[in-house]
Amino acid sequence: MATVGFIGLGNMGGPMAANLVKGGHQVTVFDLSAAALTAAAAAGCATASSASQAAEQAEFVITMLPADAHVKGVYLGEQGLINQLPENTLVIDCSTISAATAVEVGTALQQRGIEFIDAPVSGGVGGAKAGTLTFICGGSEAAVTRAQAVLQPMGKNIFRAGELGAGQIAKICNNMLLSVLMVGTSEALQLGIAHGLDAAVLSEIMSKSSGSNWTLDVYNPCPGVMDNVPSSHDYQGGFLVDLMSKDLGLAQQAALASGAATPMGALTHNLYRSWSQLGHGREDFSSIFNFVKANKK
Numbered sequence: 001m002a003t004v005g006f007i008g009l010g011n012m013g014g015p016m017a018a019n020l021v022k023g024g025h026q027v028t029v030f031d032l033s034a035a036a037l038t039a040a041a042a043a044g045c046a047t048a049s050s051a052s053q054a055a056e057q058a059e060f061v062i063t064m065l066p067a068d069a070h071v072k073g074v075y076l077g078e079q080g081l082i083n084q085l086p087e088n089t090l091v092i093d094c095s096t097i098s099a100a101t102a103v104e105v106g107t108a109l110q111q112r113g114i115e116f117i118d119a120p121v122s123g124g125v126g127g128a129k130a131g132t133l134t135f136i137c138g139g140s141e142a143a144v145t146r147a148q149a150v151l152q153p154m155g156k157n158i159f160r161a162g163e164l165g166a167g168q169i170a171k172i173c174n175n176m177l178l179s180v181l182m183v184g185t186s187e188a189l190q191l192g193i194a195h196g197l198d199a200a201v202l203s204e205i206m207s208k209s210s211g212s213n214w215t216l217d218v219y220n221p222c223p224g225v226m227d228n229v230p231s232s233h234d235y236q237g238g239f240l241v242d243l244m245s246k247d248l249g250l251a252q253q254a255a256l257a258s259g260a261a262t263p264m265g266a267l268t269h270n271l272y273r274s275w276s277q278l279g280h281g282r283e284d285f286s287s288i289f290n291f292v293k294a295n296k297k
């Protein structure tokens with residue numbers, strides 16, 4: 001059993017912390033939201049009134065925060081954990097942030113003798129609840145091996161992509177592909193619906209044909225085709241349009257820095273930003289289905 005400080009209990013972090021408790025670990029949590037803390041307490045976590053308090057006594061500190069600024073703030077800010085954590089603590093940041101920030105935070109912590117890995121996840125809220133996430137780690141082999149003890153109760157697959165920051169690069173490659181598949185699947189379904197096809201029948205046909213992909217088979221964007229996905233619950237409870245938009249921005253930054261050509265990624269980035277500007281930022285990213293709805297002539 002390990003002592004874990006867990007910071008950030010949103011759609012993902014809440015169920016991840018609950019699975020750590022189920023795995024037999026002693027987990028102390030912090031979030032800015034009182035409702036998130038209450039839910040975590042009901043799942044068996046001890047609650048703290050600050051990130052510092054959650055990290056006191058912890059062998060492992062895990063963060064699951066929205067974006068770069070939140071991660072930098074928690075570790076390097078005025079009350080930053082960098083000034084508090086004892087040497088040899090292992091920090092695991094599971095947020096999706098830029099590789100550059102992961103390297104900056106990780107290097108600063110390592111200079112104080114604190115271990116750090118970036119470990120963004122794939123698998124969505126369903127995977128977080130079921131404890132079947134994929135962890136995509138960047139950092140030393142020793143640190144990733146040490147992290148296994150606390151990652152295993154939350155995940156099914158644990159990969160090491162390379163050194164510090166490599167987990168974040170692999171993660172944004174995956175999410176850029178995911179967004180392209182989501183937009184393509186939405187277009188295909190809307191085209192079929194516009195021609196009178198039943199979305200469930202069309203989904204089954206494409207699922208058993210060469211168009212099969214995760215957004216069609218597991219996370220269908222058309223309401224009513226599947227029960228337990230955000231599209232059948234008013235696009236609530238999944239992965240926000242604003243977070244996908246953020247990840248696609250990170251992918252574009254990485255593409256610019258390396259000279260990689262990502263025309264489809266650039267297009268989906270603009271589609272998601274536009275969809276957010278139209279007021280859909282807090283919906284699940286599968287709601288892009290409604291952006292490509294046919295306008296009957």
Ligand code: NAD
Pocket residue numbers: 007008009010011012013030031032033036051064065066067070073074094095096097121122123124125238239240243247
């Ligand atoms: P979320 O917005 O639901 O949760 C973020 C939580 O962080 C909130 O509860 C918020 O109150 C808390 N928070 C923000 N600043 C804080 C601070 N300074 N101290 C303590 N708590 C703070 O987001 P999410 O969907 O859980 O996603 C978290 C991260 O995981 C993001 O980087 C996202 O891109 C990534 N991710 C999400 C999904 C998904 O399906 N939702 C899948 C894979 C990866």
